[in-house]
Amino acid sequence: MTDSQTVPAGAHGGTEQDIDSETLAIKRVLAGRTARIVYVVGILCSLFHLWVNTVGIMPEIQRNAVHYxxxxxxxxxxxxxxxxxxxxSIAIDYGxxxxxxxxxxxxxxxxDALHARNEVPNMVDLIAAGLAIILxxxxxRRTTGLLIPALCVIALSYSLFLGRAFGGLWHFPGVTIERILYRMYFAPDGLFGTIATISSTFVFLFVLFAAFLIKSGAGEFIIDLAMAVMGRLTGGPAKMAVFASGIMGSISGSAVANTVGTGSITIPMMKRMGFKPQFAGGIEAAASTGGQLMPPIMGAGAFIMSQWTQIPYLTIVGVAFIPAIMYFVSVAFFIHLRAKRRGLEPLSSDEIPKVREVLKRGWNFFIPIGVLIGLLMLRYTPTFAACGGIASIVVxxxxxxxxxxxxxxxxDALSMGAQNMVTTGIILLCSGIIIGVVLMVGMGIKFSMLIQSxxxxxxMLTIILVALASLILGMGLPVTASYIVLAVLAAPAMTMLGTSTIAAHMLIFWYSQDANVTPPVCLAAYSAAGIAGAKPLATGFESWKLAKxxxxxxxxxxxxxLLFEGPTWQVVETAVLGLGGLFCFAVFFEGYNQRMLSWPxxxxxxxxxxxxxxxxxxLHALGAAAFIAGSVMEVTVFRPGRSAAVVAVQKE
Incomplete structure (x- = not known):
């Protein structure tokens, strides 16, 4: 979800230089008349969405069609x-x-004419429907590659004729082409169905909220605040990346945009401090991926989850807060141990801005965040909260x-918000084709029965299968599309095994993020590698380790x-001991606690x-006691010998 670069003068559109943050697809560098048209249409697009989601009255399917x-x-x-x-190709693209x-x-x-004909489409209706799908x-294909369109074609083929070739559970007799075109275009479960509603309401407005916030200067403020708060700590620049990415990612909704936006500042600082390039890139990728897990926005996933499960949006972001904090703290554990192991010092005082000065420059940025969270807590709809947040940014x-x-x-913010929404909007709208077919042929029930079998x-085996499926899908699908597909296919199987609805969907949402940091295809890590000047695959493995x-x-x-599905004391106990367990995992992977550790x-x-x-x-009590005893023995019984930092530096 990043803004397109524009060139102030030139022909209709030059060669592609900009890289889309969600998919790494190549974008046209907008120039001249094309840049002006996109700018104006972007403003009109944002104004339409603000109008239709506040005072405007329009049937849902028509609103989604205009969004399309x-x-x-x-x-x-x-x-x-x-x-x-x-x-x-500019003439073709305009056409x-x-x-x-x-x-x-x-x-x-x-x-209305279709309704007057008792839902019987004529030839022009069918042509329009067919064109809508083809376009x-x-x-x-242009924005995300071949995989999502290929899945759509396979799904449509299955519903038309391919299902006849299968026997047993997967047999489907097929429907007519007219029926498919009607369901995809005019019915509320196709292109302009539930997923399009999510795209044209919650998601668009929060992307627009992020555009206004960034245009007002909040991005620079967040980086400066992170530096002021974290700069004096061990591994300060790296912990700053975690802090900044948590805030920025919650707003931007894109791990790759997060990586590029904050990483351009934090990665050079981490390298200058003494971290290896691939580790610096891995930190940024892991932290930026976590930004999608941080309330209140959580990318598009929280809105989709709320719409499908009918669980209030405020409930979802409420239960997601503690796990998100645990994730970021776990990344900070790796940073702390690596910095101590290498004997790295914090930033010098002249490189760290004072908290008071930073707050003085940007104290007003807390107001829109407070308005947004306050409206959500007062149980206003996310749509209303986003609109209120946008207005509060300007004020x-x-x-x-x-x-x-x-x-x-x-x-500029209005246009930027619409342009930033393009990739996400296209992914969501196209996903409507897959969802429509899945619902029509009962694929969700069949897939759930297969997983159970x-x-x-x-x-546990079901969760492993979901994790593997998310990794495979994530190699070709963006995060949002991966979550949508898995939520439709796998969530019913998990709930049948006794998992609560919110736990099943939250697990799938978290696992849909893993392709950002898991080799061989990890877009966030590869983006960070480009900034760090590191080998992409080495950076990918570092991010994979850091994001355990x-x-x-x-x-x-x-x-x-942990998701507040039990007594509060159990939630607190699970979170605290869980952090202890995650710290021990970091110690195992880094081979360092108070000193360099042997393999035993x-x-x-x-x-x-x-x-x-x-x-x-x-077991919690036993594990905590063993950890405390081991840490104490490292300090009091075992002699450190040479400086651990010297040993580490010599080894590396």
């Missing part, structure tokens, strides 16, 4: 047909953009001369009351980690 029209118009102009010769706009508004103008597949900016937004700044009723909590904490969702000592701490994480109070 705007998003695809911008998408075709941002992502050219010819990747290396964007200027050669497809205009056609997509017309197809979206066709439903707005002719839906959707093409723009998705709050006027309270501080350093951050005051002008009329041009407001227009393989796992033989074992919840991404795989461990979701197990606690299903086997403990590392295995001892691994056992402590397992005991403190296993859902048993007696």
């Amino acid at each position: 029209a705007f998003i695809l118009f911008l998408g075709f102009l941002q992502y050219p047909l010819l990747k290396r010769k964007a200027d050669k 497809l953009a205009i056609l997509a706009f017309a197809v979206g508004f066709y439903l707005v103008f002719f839906e 959707m597949l093409e723009v998705t 709050a900016s006027w309270l501080n001369p350093r951050t005051r937004m002008s009329f041009r700044d407001i227009m 393989i796992s033989q009723g074992s919840l 909590a991404l795989y461990i904490i979701p197990l606690l969702f299903c086997y403990s009351p 000592a590392r295995v001892f701490y691994l056992g402590c980690a397992a005991a403190m994480l296993w859902p048993d109070l007696r």
Whole structure:
């Protein structure tokens, strides 16, 4: 979800230079007339969404169709047909953009005529529906690659004729092409169904909220505040990256955008402090991935989860807070141990801004965050809270001369928000095709039965299967699409085995993030490697190690009351002992606690980690006692010998 680069003058559109933050797809560098058109259409798009989600009255499916029209118009102009010769395909891109706009508004103008014919579509209706699907597949191919369109084609083929070739559980007799076109275009479970509603309401407005916040200067303020708070600690710049990425990621909704945005500042600082390039990149990738887990926004996942499960949005972000904090603290454990192991010193005083000065420059940025959280806590809808937050950003900016937004700044933020929404909007809209087919053919029930058959009723084996599926899907699908597919297919199987609905969906949401930091395809880690000047695969493995909590904490969702599904004291006990277990895991991987550790000592701490994480109070007590005893013995019994830092530096 990053802003497109623009060039102030030039031809219609030059060669592609910008890289999309969600998928690493190549974008057209906007210039001249194309840049102006995209800028104006972006403003109109944002104004429409603000109007329709506040005072405007419009049928849901028509609102989603207009959302489709705007998003695809911008998408075709941002992502050219010819990747290396964007200027050669500009006429085609304009034609497809205009056609997509017309197809979206066709439903707005002719839906009533369809109802007057008792839902019997005519030939023009079917042509419009067919074009809507084809254009959707093409723009998705441009922005995310071939995998999502291929899944859509396979799903549509299964519903039309491919299902007849299967026997038993997977047999499906097929439906007519007319039926498919109607369901995908006019019915509330296709292109303009539930997923499109989420995209055109919650997600768009929170992306717009982030655009206003960043345009007002909040990004620089967050970095400065993180530096002021964390700079004096051991491994300060790296811990600053964790702190800043947690806040920025909660706002931006994109791990890769997070990595690029904060990493351009934090990675050079970490390298200068003494961390290896691949470790510095791994820290930023792991921390930025965690930004999607941090309330109150959590990317698009929290909105989708709330819509599907009918669990209040405030409940979801409330129970997600403690696990998110645990994740970031676990990354900080690795940083602390590595810094101590290498004997790295904090930043010098002249490099660290004073907290008072930073707050003086940007105190007003707390107002919109407070308004947003306050409205959510008062149980206003997320849509209303986002609109209130956007208005409060503008008002709050006027309270501080350093951050005051002008009329041009407001227009820039409106356009930026719409452009930043393009990739996410396209992913969500195209996912509607898959979801529509899955619901129509009963694929969710069939997949759940398959998982139950393989796992033989074992919840742990089911979780492992979900984790593997998320990793495989994540190699080709962005996080949001991966969560949507898995939530539809795997969540019912988990709930059938006794897992609560919120635990099943939260686990799937967490595991859908793992492709950002897990080789061989890890977009956040590869983005960080580019900034760090490190080998991509080495950075990927470092991020994979640092993000271990991404795989461990979701197990606690299903086997403990961490999501406030038990007495408060049990939640607190699980969180505290869970952090102890995660620290022991970090000790095992780093080979250092108070001193350099032998392999038997590392295995001892691994056992402590397992005991403190296993859902048993007696094992918790045993693991905690063993950890304390081991740490004390390191200091009092074993002689450190040479400086651990010197040994580590010599080894590396």
